[in-house]
Amino acid sequence: MSQAVNRMKKFLNDPEQVVDEMLEGLLLAHSDQLKSVRSDNRALVRANGPSNGKVAIATGGGSGHLPLFLGYVGPGMLDGVAVGNIFASPSARQMLDVTRAINGGAGVLYIYGNYGGDVMNFDMAAELAGMEDIRVETVMATDDVASMPKGNEAGRRGVAGMFYLYKLAGAKAEQMASLEEVKRVAEKANANVRTMGVALTPCILPAVGHPTFTIGEGEMEIGMGIHGEPGIHRGTIETADEVAKSLVSTILQDLPIEAGAEVSVLINGLGATPLEELYIVYRSVHKLLAEKEIHVHRPYIGEFATSMEMAGLSVSLLKLDDELRELLDAPYQTPFHVQK
Amino acid sequence: MREALGFEDIQAILQAVGKRMDENKDFLCQLDGALGDGDIGLTMSNGFRAVNDQLRTCTGDDIGKALMSAALEMGEAVASTMGTLMSSALFRAGKAIQGKTELTAVDVIALFQAIAQGLKERGKAIVGDKTILDSLVPAVDAMEVAHSEGKSMGEMLLAASEAADKGAKDTIELQSRHGRAARYLERSIGHQDPGAAVGALLVKGFSDGVTARLGCVE
Numbered sequence: 001m002s003q004a005v006n007r008m009k010k011f012l013n014d015p016e017q018v019v020d021e022m023l024e025g026l027l028l029a030h031s032d033q034l035k036s037v038r039s040d041n042r043a044l045v046r047a048n049g050p051s052n053g054k055v056a057i058a059t060g061g062g063s064g065h066l067p068l069f070l071g072y073v074g075p076g077m078l079d080g081v082a083v084g085n086i087f088a089s090p091s092a093r094q095m096l097d098v099t100r101a102i103n104g105g106a107g108v109l110y111i112y113g114n115y116g117g118d119v120m121n122f123d124m125a126a127e128l129a130g131m132e133d134i135r136v137e138t139v140m141a142t143d144d145v146a147s148m149p150k151g152n153e154a155g156r157r158g159v160a161g162m163f164y165l166y167k168l169a170g171a172k173a174e175q176m177a178s179l180e181e182v183k184r185v186a187e188k189a190n191a192n193v194r195t196m197g198v199a200l201t202p203c204i205l206p207a208v209g210h211p212t213f214t215i216g217e218g219e220m221e222i223g224m225g226i227h228g229e230p231g232i233h234r235g236t237i238e239t240a241d242e243v244a245k246s247l248v249s250t251i252l253q254d255l256p257i258e259a260g261a262e263v264s265v266l267i268n269g270l271g272a273t274p275l276e277e278l279y280i281v282y283r284s285v286h287k288l289l290a291e292k293e294i295h296v297h298r299p300y301i302g303e304f305a306t307s308m309e310m311a312g313l314s315v316s317l318l319k320l321d322d323e324l325r326e327l328l329d330a331p332y333q334t335p336f337h338v339q340k
Numbered sequence: 341m342r343e344a345l346g347f348e349d350i351q352a353i354l355q356a357v358g359k360r361m362d363e364n365k366d367f368l369c370q371l372d373g374a375l376g377d378g379d380i381g382l383t384m385s386n387g388f389r390a391v392n393d394q395l396r397t398c399t400g401d402d403i404g405k406a407l408m409s410a411a412l413e414m415g416e417a418v419a420s421t422m423g424t425l426m427s428s429a430l431f432r433a434g435k436a437i438q439g440k441t442e443l444t445a446v447d448v449i450a451l452f453q454a455i456a457q458g459l460k461e462r463g464k465a466i467v468g469d470k471t472i473l474d475s476l477v478p479a480v481d482a483m484e485v486a487h488s489e490g491k492s493m494g495e496m497l498l499a500a501s502e503a504a505d506k507g508a509k510d511t512i513e514l515q516s517r518h519g520r521a522a523r524y525l526e527r528s529i530g531h532q533d534p535g536a537a538v539g540a541l542l543v544k545g546f547s548d549g550v551t552a553r554l555g556c557v558e
Binding site: 091092093094117124 | 427428
């Protein structure tokens with residue numbers, strides 16, 4: 001039985017071509033929204049960009065997390081993305097090519113998750129862009145509470161909560177705000193968002209062909225990262241209500257939210273968990289917050305940052321104020337989501 | 341005798357580094373096979389080929405800027421962890437000497453300090469963890485001593501090369517405490533660290549180049 005579970009069962013042609021063929025399909029489907037600025041398709045930008053005088057926002061990271069990262073390019077969101085191999089950083093040159101292609105003269109903001117290879121490469125790209133007189137600022141998402149204890153917030157990884165950094169900074173940039181202002185909003189979003197995840201099954205890297213880690217039958221791992229990084233607690237699988245309570249209370253210990261406050265909630269599926277279960281967990285989260293008199297504004301439920309076929313989900317809470325609510329409500333359009 | 345390196349000297353020196361990496365490709369892969377995934381020889385050989393291809397086409401005379409752009413090409417050519425680390429470290433080195441059209445002994449020390457510092461920060465390892473730092477840090481120390489004793493650039497690099505070589509060989513006795521190799525625990529003892537071997541070859545190749553261009557004795 002466990003043998004059958006572990007065998008790779010994927011729709012592939014060649015495990016080595018996964019990213020290239022995915023990109024080819026994506027560009028065929030969404031050529032009205034995205035265009036490639038490199039022959040290897042590893043640098044994608046808005047089809048109608050760059051926008052003169054608008055701050056441009058770039059992101060990047062490894063593949064295997066759709067709609068993260070490339071799925072957030074579009075009006076109201078990001079301007080470009082550098083695309084790496086499965087779970088591997090794109091190169092600095094790919095990031096530089098994105099930067100050049102999206103620069104509209106008002107500077108470029110890099111927003112990405114705090115992962116070693118990405119940091120090295122984005123830093124190099126930023127330096128080189130600077131030498132070409134393109135102003136670059138950086139904000140790293142560090143929303144994953146489980147990845148580092150309180151006090152070490154800056155060392156945390158970026159996961160599904162990164163969506164809010166993209167959304168809010170993207171909306172601010174669309175208002176033709178300055179690079180400093182867009183950066184401030186991205187930092188403010190990061191300071192006010194926290195995510196906790198839970199995984200039920202591992203994912204399989206196509207080139208490897210079997211899971212590189214296991215989660216026992218009947219077990220779950222609280223806090224596991226989107227590449228299978230170890231979490232903070234492994235135990236017997238619990239009910240949706242219990243899981244929701246555990247995730248929400250860990251978040252609220254880290255980011256206290258007072259009664260009467262307003263939050264946006266993001267329930268993110270990790271790839272193999274059905275929407276039905278996400279809504280069951282949303283129900284629990286909503287009620288837990290209601291008990292604490294925390295109001296939910298504009299919940300997001302669906303797939304925002306996945307880990308291929310990993311089963312599991314994450315809960316992100318974004319603490320809102322008037323400025324962030326207004327930016328959150330602004331429209332956006334990407335190949336994966338539309339908000340009117 | 342000249343005691344500074346110009347743009348063409350640096351081009352020749354990086355070619356000498358590339359030659360060392362090519363000649364030791366199989367040796368490095370063999371070391372890496374025992375502790376890693378066995379591709380570090382290819383990574384370094386291909387990576388420095390990309391560096392040299394880029395340097396060959398550079399037209400300006402800013403050595404730092406040329407090194408930064410060459411480091412970027414290495415990152416593009418070799419996307420592995422060691423490739424990105426080395427690319428990032430060379431980029432730091434270029435930045436440390438940005439704007440310079442000539443490198444004195446002090447600049448060369450600054451260049452290697454920047455490489456070691458870059459690897460330390462990015463890789464989050466320390467000396468004794470059985471990494472590339474175990475050959476590069478002793479090499480930088482040896483450069484500083486030789487320079488303070490008034491040695492020539494050639495002698496300084498020879499001393500650094502000997503120190504790096506000794507540091508690399510000394511990793512045989514160490515237990516890996518960093519990265520993937522750390523999973524081997526005490527079984528890593530008895531194997532030379534492939535990263536430390538890369539560091540030694542980098543210094544050795546640099547020394548080869550300096551000797552060829554400037555000579556070694558006063």
